[in-house]
Amino acid sequence: MFSTIDYLDWITGRPDAATHDLGSSDLRRAVPEPDGIVPPDLGDLPSPPDDLDLETIIADAYDVGTENVLVTAGATHANFVAMAAAIGAAESDNEDDEDDGNGTPRVLVEKPGYEPLVATPDGLGATVDRFRRPKEAGYELDPARIEGALSDETCCVVVTNRHNPSGSRASRETLAEVSRTVADNDATLLVDEVYAPFCTDDEASVFGGPTAVNLPNTVITNSVTKFLGFGPIRVGWLVADAEFVSRAQSVMFHVPAVSGPAMALTRRALYDESDLADGSRDRIEANRDLLAAFVAERDDLSGSVAPGCTYGFFSHESADGDEISEAAWEEGILVVPGRFFDDDERFRLSLGLDTETVREGLDAFGTVLDSVSAKS
Structure with missing residues (x-):
């Protein structure tokens, strides 16, 4: 009756295994210690x-x-x-x-x-x-x-x-x-x-x-x-x-x-949602600007970053979504292929982690894209 959900099967375990997580869209916070219950925030x-x-x-x-x-x-x-x-x-x-x-x-x-x-x-x-x-x-x-x-x-x-x-x-x-x-x-x-x-x-x-x-x-x-x-x-x-x-x-x-x-x-x-929201909003604005600048500076990428949003759907000039995702994963970078969203040609980038962490991830991902473009 219920078939395998390919995306959830694919994503399970990858965020923790990745060196650079550019696939998780939640504005993740610190988790409790192994024996703890209450998140630090x-x-x-x-x-x-x-x-x-x-x-x-x-x-x-x-x-x-x-x-x-x-x-x-x-x-x-x-x-x-x-x-x-x-x-x-x-x-x-x-x-x-x-x-x-x-x-x-x-x-x-x-x-x-x-x-x-x-x-x-x-x-x-x-x-x-x-x-x-x-x-x-x-x-x-x-x-x-x-x-x-x-x-x-x-x-x-x-x-x-x-x-x-x-x-x-x-x-x-x-x-x-x-x-x-x-x-x-x-x-x-x-x-x-x-x-x-x-x-x-x-x-x-x-x-x-x-x-x-x-x-x-x-x-x-x-x-x-x-x-x-x-x-x-x-x-x-x-x-x-x-x-x-x-x-x-x-x-x-x-x-x-x-x-x-x-x-x-x-x-x-x-x-206490209003207090927590301030930190989330600051991260959204910083990460959105970071993502928009990254995409705008690359001639090999197309797609737009919506105002106030830390994720987007993009395509590469010479490689499809699976090729980009696989090349990124070889370097420990998590990027989600578009086939899980009905579009094989595209991939989703999501900057959910803290700004400095995703900045490092984008730098590493840029090197992957340079390599893919050089091969085309």
Whole structure:
């Protein structure tokens, strides 16, 4: 039912094994000692009041009720639960519809896109369709393309904002137009917002960027992994209308629950989110400038770096994504090939670590690119 997700199979173990990690997109923080539990950056932060639970902290940030929030074991878990809830509701509707009871639910996913967002609905038994976010248009989210790709059986439309892998960001107005189109089709719009906080200080809003919260027929997902950099805690959430959250909660009974210690650490992180965000924002601005300068100085690379974003999708003049990634890995440099994002010709660079560390990595990667270009 669930096939191997090639990207996750490929990436497992590589960040720790790499001499230079230019593949990890989370703004990673120091981890506890082997016998420790609390990440160092959380150790000295004040704990929230005992009567302030995690659901309330998240709900207050998005200006919704706690009935609109479901805490999950990370964003991948949230996406799984959301898709399962949308597909399950469509299957139930089909069973109740005497005329069209045999229709298979369909899920429409952006292309290029993050492989797990395609593999999950496929594993859940839905038919997966795709709509384009073409590089010629800057990978923008085009509501007309979504409308043209919808069918009567489409139960869920899946997008990322910021777009993974390009970093393109859709505005709240564009998301609202998409949500209306999806709602008119009686489908659910799922917006993965783990990269929404990647922006500058003057753009910051809910957890950092434009959100699709409170749009019709829309569920958003997020986590403490990417922007706040607490991946090992493994906590995320989804926000949707109360009826959808109730369906998603029913799915949660079939999958592992979130651990109590992880919930407690996340309460502390989100309670003090504004303080933690300052450090993340500083790194975003410095690393974005570093990445943009690196790409601009190389005649053999094409692609753009979105404002306020530390990752991007690039191509080399004479080598495809696998050739670049393999040449880099021979020198201990982690670069993600574009085949995991539907484009064999490109590769994703992500500057998630501290600025001096990724500066050294880019210098080493530049030497690899010089060697590849010299051979062409």
